[in-house]
Amino acid sequence: MILQALAFYVFAAITVASAAMVVTSRNPVYSVLFLILAFFNAAALFLLIGAEFIAMILVIVYVGAVAVLFLFVVMMLDINLTELREGFLEYFPVGALIGAVLFAELLLGVGIIGSGSTTVAALNAHGPHVAAIDNTRAIGRVLYTQYFYLFQVAGLVLLVAMIGAIVLTLRSRPGVRRQRAGEQINRTKEQAISVVKVPTRGGV
Amino acid sequence: MIVGLENWALARPELFLAAATALLLIYGVVRGEIATAFVSVATAVALLVTAALLFLPYREGTAFASLFIADRLTATMKALVLVGSAVAILMSRAYFEQAKAWRFEYPLVVALATLGMMLMISANDLMALYVGLELQSLALYVIAAFQRDSVRSTEAGVKYFVLGSVASGMLLFGSSLIYGFCGGTAFVQISGALADGRSAEIGVIIGLVFVVAGLAFKVSAVPFHMWTPDVYEGAPTPVTALFAVAPKIAAMSLLVSVLMGPFKPLFAQWQQIIVVASVFSMALGAFAALRQQNIKRLMAYSSIGNVGYVLLGVASGTEKGIQAVVFYLAIYMVMTLGVFATILMMKRRNIMVEEVSDLAGLARSQPMMAFGMLIFMFSLAGIPPLAGFWGKLYIFMAAVEAKLFVPAGLGVLASVVASYYYLRIVKVMYFDEPAEAIDRPSFGVNRVVALVAAFLIAIFSLVPQPLSLIAEAAAKGLFQ
Numbered sequence: 001m002i003l004q005a006l007a008f009y010v011f012a013a014i015t016v017a018s019a020a021m022v023v024t025s026r027n028p029v030y031s032v033l034f035l036i037l038a039f040f041n042a043a044a045l046f047l048l049i050g051a052e053f054i055a056m057i058l059v060i061v062y063v064g065a066v067a068v069l070f071l072f073v074v075m076m077l078d079i080n081l082t083e084l085r086e087g088f089l090e091y092f093p094v095g096a097l098i099g100a101v102l103f104a105e106l107l108l109g110v111g112i113i114g115s116g117s118t119t120v121a122a123l124n125a126h127g128p129h130v131a132a133i134d135n136t137r138a139i140g141r142v143l144y145t146q147y148f149y150l151f152q153v154a155g156l157v158l159l160v161a162m163i164g165a166i167v168l169t170l171r172s173r174p175g176v177r178r179q180r181a182g183e184q185i186n187r188t189k190e191q192a193i194s195v196v197k198v199p200t201r202g203g204v
Numbered sequence: 205m206i207v208g209l210e211n212w213a214l215a216r217p218e219l220f221l222a223a224a225t226a227l228l229l230i231y232g233v234v235r236g237e238i239a240t241a242f243v244s245v246a247t248a249v250a251l252l253v254t255a256a257l258l259f260l261p262y263r264e265g266t267a268f269a270s271l272f273i274a275d276r277l278t279a280t281m282k283a284l285v286l287v288g289s290a291v292a293i294l295m296s297r298a299y300f301e302q303a304k305a306w307r308f309e310y311p312l313v314v315a316l317a318t319l320g321m322m323l324m325i326s327a328n329d330l331m332a333l334y335v336g337l338e339l340q341s342l343a344l345y346v347i348a349a350f351q352r353d354s355v356r357s358t359e360a361g362v363k364y365f366v367l368g369s370v371a372s373g374m375l376l377f378g379s380s381l382i383y384g385f386c387g388g389t390a391f392v393q394i395s396g397a398l399a400d401g402r403s404a405e406i407g408v409i410i411g412l413v414f415v416v417a418g419l420a421f422k423v424s425a426v427p428f429h430m431w432t433p434d435v436y437e438g439a440p441t442p443v444t445a446l447f448a449v450a451p452k453i454a455a456m457s458l459l460v461s462v463l464m465g466p467f468k469p470l471f472a473q474w475q476q477i478i479v480v481a482s483v484f485s486m487a488l489g490a491f492a493a494l495r496q497q498n499i500k501r502l503m504a505y506s507s508i509g510n511v512g513y514v515l516l517g518v519a520s521g522t523e524k525g526i527q528a529v530v531f532y533l534a535i536y537m538v539m540t541l542g543v544f545a546t547i548l549m550m551k552r553r554n555i556m557v558e559e560v561s562d563l564a565g566l567a568r569s570q571p572m573m574a575f576g577m578l579i580f581m582f583s584l585a586g587i588p589p590l591a592g593f594w595g596k597l598y599i600f601m602a603a604v605e606a607k608l609f610v611p612a613g614l615g616v617l618a619s620v621v622a623s624y625y626y627l628r629i630v631k632v633m634y635f636d637e638p639a640e641a642i643d644r645p646s647f648g649v650n651r652v653v654a655l656v657a658a659f660l661i662a663i664f665s666l667v668p669q670p671l672s673l674i675a676e677a678a679a680k681g682l683f684q
């Protein structure tokens with residue numbers, strides 16, 4: 001138990017610290033790397049409460065796709081951070097207000113202030129305990145049976161997304177030389193080599 | 205027994221369409237651009253075969269763990285959507301060939317959008333509703349921007365995408381609230397939770413408002429109509445024809461099945477929303493279109509107005525009202541396809557034109573085309589005895605029977621105002637000094653579509669009973 005608490009505090013501290021570094025670091029590439037660190041530690045926190053499926057999804061989707069996409073954007077675009085920082089003090093009150101509201105909502109939801117019948121803690125009491133279920137298996141059981149239909153339609157949505165991306169961006173450029181393996185292999189010696197008699201001092 | 209054979213049997217039309225689209229996609233990718241003409245015709249045929257499969261044999265019930273429902277109403281609406289999409293695909297060839305955007309993906313993306321619409325219509329659960337809606341929307345964003353070398357088309361695509369995503373977000377937010385307060389996403393669970401007296405809970409009502417707002421965006425009802433004129437004007441004309449028909453019918457059917465199904469116990473709450481949206485849509489559709497010069501933009505406002513009339517039928521909440529909705533949507537589809545087929549024939553020296561003034565003197569240069577347009581415009585204006593008049597009559601009768609006297613009165617007034625701009629087109633065609641003559645339309649699909657549409661309107665005008673009986677049977681399906 002003490003080990004679990006220790007792990008929780010370590011992961012939580014790293015998450016918060018790296019989240020702070022995302023905002024404060026001067027180099028945008030470092031920001032993204034800290035973001036990835038924050039995602040990993042959040043995934044570890046999910047593992048601690050027994051939600052291994054969300055932990056894996058967090059790593060695969062957020063680290064594997066979203067963070068890499070951010071990294072691409074940051075590296076491709078020449079972002080000048082000092083310019084971005086210019087209005088920082090001006091916007092700070094608004095940002096702080098939004099942050100405060102979100103924080104208050106979290107506290108209300110978890111039930112630290114004013115616990116009622118609709119706080120997360122109270123609602124949790126009705127549902128099954130997260131750590132008690134093998135949640136990957138639980139999802140797998142309904143995904144391909146009860147929600148089979150939705151799963152298939154989601155596949156169709158992805159198909160449309162793929163066709164759409166190709167239709168709207170792919171351009172066939174004329175004059176591009178492509179390798180045609182078939183033609184290369186089918187070439188015979190007669191087609192490829194011609195024997196020339198070179199006269200002396202004449203050249204080809 | 206969750207994924208069994210009976211599920212597949214019930215969803216046979218959808219499965220057929222999905223399989224046909226996948227096969228044609230593979231064929232198109234292998235053969236390349238030369239396959240476009242074949243893929244386009246084959247997709248349209250597949251859509252029509254799907255429509256036939258709905259009724260041969262007709263089946264009803266729920267499938268896939270109750271996520272999917274099929275009854276008379278869904279079958280009728282799906283048939284309308286499928287025919288609308290098939291015709292829109294056939295109408296698009298000449299336009300896209302001229303715009304050098306004639307590619308085999310277009311009919312396939314339309315077919316996938318149509319599949320999404322079918323799934324929307326058959327949704328029996330908030331999650332099924334959402335995935336169907338997203339399948340439809342995503343495909344429509346792509347085809348709005350399909351003419352990718354045109355700034356206006358890409359602008360229309362981006363605008364539609366951004367605003368559509370906001371609407372999807374609202375819908376999801378509402379759905380999550382409803383899920384939280386009702387304890388389930390299935391329509392049966394929701395209506396069960398609402399029926400046992402907890403109906404007035406504020407969370408459910410807020411959720412309902414968000415869901416209705418999301419769906420109102422999809423049918424472009426006021427105040428969620430802002431995107432419509434820009435997208436309709438910017439998108440390629442055949443795409444606009446599709447937008448004005450198929451997604452409208454699908455989203456309207458979805459709205460009906462959501463409001464009349466799980467949220468029936470909250471009738472008093474949602475009726476106010478729908479009445480307000482309906483009255484404002486009718487008014488805006490009438491007044492904003494008065495000064496439009498671009499005929500596609502004019503049709504956009506006209507579609508907003510028509511959505512207003514349909515919503516009035518929904519607001520009555522009775523079997524008569526739903527019957528009027530189905531009847532109106534069927535006639536609206538025929539009229540709109542006819543108008544767009546005519547717009548697609550408007551060419552001058554082989555260049556597409558789309559201003560109202562370009563029609564000047566059309567009656568003298570192309571009397572047949574002008575006469576077709578005249579029928580469509582009179583019908584849209586609701587002049588008796590044309591089909592559009594019967595549609596409006598049924599709607600207003602249903603509204604009056606449901607004691608919605610003021611909205612029905614306002615609707616009649618709006619319809620009087622709207623007839624001004626429909627008749628203005630007739631005036632421009634018949635009485636204005638001729639502009640440079642419009643090209644003689646070559647014999648093609650568009651001419652056939654316009655002819656058939658005019659013919660159907662004539663038939664519906666003289667004998668509206670058969671269509672009215674079909675609409676009645678569909679409405680009965682909902683009230684069983």
